[in-house]
Amino acid sequence: MDQTARTTTASAAAPQMSGEIRLVNLTKTFGPTQAVKSINLVIPHGSYCCMIGPSGCGKTTILRMIAGHETPTSGEIYIGGQPVVGLTPVRRGTALMFQSYALFPHLSVRDNVAFNLKMRGVSKEERYQRVDEMLAVVHMNAFADRMPAQLSGGQQQRVALARALITKPRVLLLDEPLSALDEFLRLRMRGELKRLQTQLGITFIHVTHTQPEAIALADTVVVMNQGSIEQAASPHAVYALPRSAYVARFMSGQNVIKGKVRASDGETALIEGPEGARVRVPLNGKAAPIGSDIAVSVRRDAIALRRGAGNGELGENEVRGSVQTVEYQGIYHKVTLAPVGGEEFIVIEPEDAFFAHPVNFGDAVVASWRTEQVHLLEPDATEGPAQPYAEDRAA
Amino acid sequence: MAERSYGKRPWTFYVLATLFTAFVIFLYAPMAVIYILSFQGPTGGLVFPIRGFSLTWFEALFGQARTGDVGGAFSRSLPLAFIVLVLTVLISVTAGFAFRRRFHGSGFVFYTAIASLIVPGLVLSIGILRTFVTLDLPVRWYTSGLGAHLTWTLPFGLLIMFAILGRLSPSYEEAAYDLGASKWQALRYVVIPIVFPGMIAVALFGFTLSYDEFPRSWLTVGSKNTLPLEIWTMTTNVTSPALYALGTVTTIISFIAIAIALGSIAYIQRRRAQRIGKRS
Numbered sequence: 001m002d003q004t005a006r007t008t009t010a011s012a013a014a015p016q017m018s019g020e021i022r023l024v025n026l027t028k029t030f031g032p033t034q035a036v037k038s039i040n041l042v043i044p045h046g047s048y049c050c051m052i053g054p055s056g057c058g059k060t061t062i063l064r065m066i067a068g069h070e071t072p073t074s075g076e077i078y079i080g081g082q083p084v085v086g087l088t089p090v091r092r093g094t095a096l097m098f099q100s101y102a103l104f105p106h107l108s109v110r111d112n113v114a115f116n117l118k119m120r121g122v123s124k125e126e127r128y129q130r131v132d133e134m135l136a137v138v139h140m141n142a143f144a145d146r147m148p149a150q151l152s153g154g155q156q157q158r159v160a161l162a163r164a165l166i167t168k169p170r171v172l173l174l175d176e177p178l179s180a181l182d183e184f185l186r187l188r189m190r191g192e193l194k195r196l197q198t199q200l201g202i203t204f205i206h207v208t209h210t211q212p213e214a215i216a217l218a219d220t221v222v223v224m225n226q227g228s229i230e231q232a233a234s235p236h237a238v239y240a241l242p243r244s245a246y247v248a249r250f251m252s253g254q255n256v257i258k259g260k261v262r263a264s265d266g267e268t269a270l271i272e273g274p275e276g277a278r279v280r281v282p283l284n285g286k287a288a289p290i291g292s293d294i295a296v297s298v299r300r301d302a303i304a305l306r307r308g309a310g311n312g313e314l315g316e317n318e319v320r321g322s323v324q325t326v327e328y329q330g331i332y333h334k335v336t337l338a339p340v341g342g343e344e345f346i347v348i349e350p351e352d353a354f355f356a357h358p359v360n361f362g363d364a365v366v367a368s369w370r371t372e373q374v375h376l377l378e379p380d381a382t383e384g385p386a387q388p389y390a391e392d393r394a395a
Numbered sequence: 396m397a398e399r400s401y402g403k404r405p406w407t408f409y410v411l412a413t414l415f416t417a418f419v420i421f422l423y424a425p426m427a428v429i430y431i432l433s434f435q436g437p438t439g440g441l442v443f444p445i446r447g448f449s450l451t452w453f454e455a456l457f458g459q460a461r462t463g464d465v466g467g468a469f470s471r472s473l474p475l476a477f478i479v480l481v482l483t484v485l486i487s488v489t490a491g492f493a494f495r496r497r498f499h500g501s502g503f504v505f506y507t508a509i510a511s512l513i514v515p516g517l518v519l520s521i522g523i524l525r526t527f528v529t530l531d532l533p534v535r536w537y538t539s540g541l542g543a544h545l546t547w548t549l550p551f552g553l554l555i556m557f558a559i560l561g562r563l564s565p566s567y568e569e570a571a572y573d574l575g576a577s578k579w580q581a582l583r584y585v586v587i588p589i590v591f592p593g594m595i596a597v598a599l600f601g602f603t604l605s606y607d608e609f610p611r612s613w614l615t616v617g618s619k620n621t622l623p624l625e626i627w628t629m630t631t632n633v634t635s636p637a638l639y640a641l642g643t644v645t646t647i648i649s650f651i652a653i654a655i656a657l658g659s660i661a662y663i664q665r666r667r668a669q670r671i672g673k674r675s
Binding site for chain 1: 574
């Protein structure tokens with residue numbers, strides 16, 4: 001799947017303490033199942049990388065292999081240019097923050113954070129001094145004498161963060177760090193993680209299954225499906241220019257429309273979609289042979305809704321639908337239409353546009369958009385489930 | 396028409412409460428009778444009414460030969476129970492760790508260990524005796540007797556360790572390795588402190604199961620009796636409250652063992668609490 005991953009070979013001469021991570025043909029099998037399928041990926045030093053995908057897509061396995069808690073079946077992992085498979089976590093210069101935090105229940109906050117220093121034989125005086133400094137970074141000084149069980153989820157997370165950072169890692173690995181927090185804390189800790197990463201300048205690899213989290217934090221978003229990388233790119237590219245229908249659906253910023261190419265003028269192609277819908281897509285240099293099956297995506301926030309069934313023929317870039325749900329989200333309304341050709345069809349309408357002509361359940365509408373908002377998709381890298389997280393994905 | 400009520404108890408509550416009370420009486424009344432009767436005066440007998448109050452029968456227990464070799468029985472049963480305790484903790488804990496990572500044939504080893512819970516103790520006792528006699532090995536409380544007791548305590552210890560280690564998330568060890576601990580350091584500073592209360596439970600089981608074991612001791616301890624065998628012998632030929640006094644003494648020893656176990660857990664927790672308060 002080389003075309004899906006960003007493979008760079010120009011990073012051979014990485015500096016000694018670099019936190020650049022290079023995965024080469026990394027594969028992991030558990031019995032008959034291939035959890036990770038020959039992955040190639042480069043994560044530049046000092047960048048924030050989010051790995052995202054549904055449960056069981058292999059993202060946590062990759063993280064654990066980088067951390068040294070799982071041995072790859074084949075392939076190599078380079079950190080700062082040095083092959084690390086077989087090395088202990090400390091010699092890799094990685095630190096892992098566990099999803100459950102894994103704070104030692106029998107040790108106080110101070111002794112939890114001091115654990116690494118104690119293992120290295122640092123004197124008690126120096127140990128506690130450095131712990132206090134580190135606790136200050138995560139604003140937990142006041143809680144140094146508490147036991148983990150006496151802390152809230154957010155506080156436990158800060159302690160876990162301090163405990164990982166005191167090892168002075170060049171790579172911090174975070175396994176779904178925010179999933180155990182409530183929404184308010186999640187947003188606050190999200191900001192703090194980004195601030196810390198910028199401050200420390202080390203590489204963060206953050207595994208998540210929450211799309212807004214990934215695009216808010218990452219320099220590089222790696223979208224995974226069934227052990228393969230579907231797309232590894234900037235948050236903007238992943239969200240606005242998804243490579244495949246899978247990515248478009250998963251990032252849930254776009255509606256996917258499938259159809260057959262009916263005409264092409266070199267610049268654009270005309271696609272016949274479900275229920276006679278005709279969609280024009282800019283080709284941007286890509287090929288779309290007439291008669292071939294193709295998928296395109298349309299940004300959900302670039303679709304206009306016209307009330308009423310419309311009379312007669314639909315124009316280009318229009319579909320007819322009936323409203324299934326309307327959700328108020330504060331700054332916009334999320335209007336879900338009856339599936340178009342088996343695909344979920346969602347329109348994000350700004351408040352003023354919605355309130356000018358409100359729609360309700362069952363209303364007939366016509367959705368329309370401009371050709372520039374249509375994006376040509378490549379085939380999926382893996383034949384996975386058509387709708388990852390179909391039931392519970394966020395808007 | 397049922398009337399609306401604010402938390403009125405249903406009739407089943409009273410039925411079950413009566414049943415439970417009867418059970419508690421059945422459980423504790425006989426013991427209480429023995430303890431009370433053991434403190435009788437010199438003219439006391441095996442049944443009510445109580446005749447006077449004294450510690451005569453406790454003195455008789457260790458003083459006179461006619462009540463049997465109670466002191467000797469204690470001097471065998473207590474060391475035996477203690478050796479069993481140490482071995483049970485050592486073997487169960489290490490075996491528990493071994494079983495955490497599935498090794499080849501682990502299922503077979505597990506069922507072999509558990510099988511000795513199902514085999515009747517007396518049958519096992521005969522088997523062990525025969526084996527020792529056939530191999531011409533000495534049959535003593537500290538040889539064949541010790542082995543027989545371990546067949547009883549080890550499966551229990553192992554099952555307790557399974558329950559404890561099953562709840563121990565592997566991420567604690569991984570976190571320790573991640574923070575630079577060697578395998579030994581992870582065990583010493585993380586795993587053992589977390590599972591320590593469970594190890595005390597294993598020790599307690601090892602001690603009490605051995606201390607009052609009868610069927611597995613019967614043929615395997617050799618010519619000198621352990622305490623349960625001595626009590627059994629006494630019931631057939633001693634007809635004084637000294638028998639009850641012995642019951643009281645053995646119960647007190649069991650309580651001491653339990654108190655030591657619970658006390659050490661409480662002590663560890665208090666020491667941890669103090670360590671927290673030390674720097675503030």
